[in-house]
Amino acid sequence: MSQGKGPGTRDRSKGRRKKVPDSGSPIPDPRSPIPDARASLPTVHFTANEDNRGDRLDRFLAGEIADYSRSQIQRLIETGHVTHSRYQDAKSNSDIRDGDVISVVLPAPTATAAQAEDLPIEILYDDVDIVVVNKPAGMVVHPAAGNPSGTLVNALLHHIKDLSGIGGEIRPGIVHRLDKGTSGVMVVAKNDDAHRELTRQFHDREVEKEYVALAWGLVQQRKRINARIGRDPKNRVKMSTRASRSRDAITRVTWARDLEGVTLLRVAIHTGRTHQIRVHLSAIGHPIVGDALYGGVHRRVPHPLKAVTRLARPFLHAERLVITHPRTKERMEFMAPIPADLEAIAYELAPPEIRETVFARVSIAEETHHDEDGEDDE
Helix, strand or coil: CECCCCCCCCCCCCCCCCCCCCCCCCCCCCCCCCCHHHCCCCEEEEECCHHHCCCEHHHHHHHHCCCCCHHHHHHHHHCCCEEECCECCCCCCCECCCCCEEEEECCCCEECCCCCCCCCCEEEEECCCEEEEEECCCCCCCCECCECCCCHHHHHHHHCCCCCEECCEECCEECCCCCCCCEEEEEEECCHHHHHHHHHHHHCCCCEEEEEEEEECCCCCCCEEECCEEECCCCCCCEECCCCCCECCEEEEEEEEECCCEEEEEEEECCCCCCHHHHHHHHCCCCECCCHHHCCCCCCCCHHHHHHHHCCCCCEEEEEEEEECCCCCCEEEEECCCCHHHHHHHHHHCCHHHHHHCCCCCCHHHHHHHCCCCCEEC
C-alpha cells in the first residue's frame, strides 16, 4: 500500500504541471430532455435503494454529490441537467423510490465565486489528480452564508494551481467533509474524472476512515454501533438516532485505552452520515469529550480530569484515510498526525508510565482483555 508516491507527484522545487484534460461521458437515454448541446458534458448516475425511499430528488442528490449544495442541485434540476427514471420532467420535490436511476449532467466549468486566500494548510500529498490535506480544527470546508471566507476551499484555491473543472467551476472537488471542530485528513479531487471516481468510492463504501476520539466513561474495544441516523425533529442543528426519517449508519471502535473516567478511542466508520461518530457515541451514553452539541461538556469534572476543561472543541480527529487512486487504481493510505491541542490533553490524562505511548496501539493481550462486547447497539 502506497503512502505518498503516485503519478505526477509534485516536486515543490519545480515549475507548474500540465493539466489533466476532462473526458465527458455520453448521455445513456436518448429520450432525455437535456438539449443536444450538453451531450458531450460529463454525466454521473446514481441508483437509489430502499434506504432512500421517500426522499425528495433535491435532498437525495445533495446527499450523494458532496460538492454541491442543495440550492445548486435545485438550479441543476430547474435547468434540465437532471433526469429521473420515473419522471419525464424531474422536479426538486419528485419522490425517490428503491431502484430509481438519477442522472446528472455536470455543467461546463466556469470561474468560481470563491476567492483564493493565503491560509496555512498542511498538504500531505499532491499529484495531478488529487490533493490530500490535514484540515485544522476551526476551519469550515465550504464557503457559505455564515462563512464566506477562511474556508478550506479558499485555502486550496491559493495553494493548488492546477485545478480543472469540478462541478461546473474551476475549484477543488470536495468529495467528503469534516465538521468545523474536527481536524484531520481529507482527500480533494483536482479534476472531474477524479471527482467522479472518488465520489463513487465513498458512495460504494470502498474508503477506509478511522478517527481518534476521547469519550466519557469506559467504552469497550470492538464495540459496534449499528443505529440509523436522521435529522433531529426537535433541533434541526442536530442529528439523532431517533429520527423518523433516517439512514443506516455503522460505527466500530477498533481500539480503546481506559484513562480512568474517559476512554481514548480509534473509531472506524462504514458510512458517512452527518455527525455520525458524535451521534453514535452520545446515543450509547459515551459522548465525545468537549462536544457541547451532544452532551460532551460537563459542568463538574473530577480533579484528575481537569485537563479536558481546556478543550475548545470536540476531541475528534480524522487520523487515517485509505482510498484507491482514481487513475492508477493503487490502494493508498494517508495519516494525519495527532494535533498538538489533543495530544497535550491525552498526555496529561495518561498515567506517567504510558504518557509517551498513549496513542500507541495496544498489544494482542490488551486487545483480548478489552474485547468483551461485539454486539450491535440499536
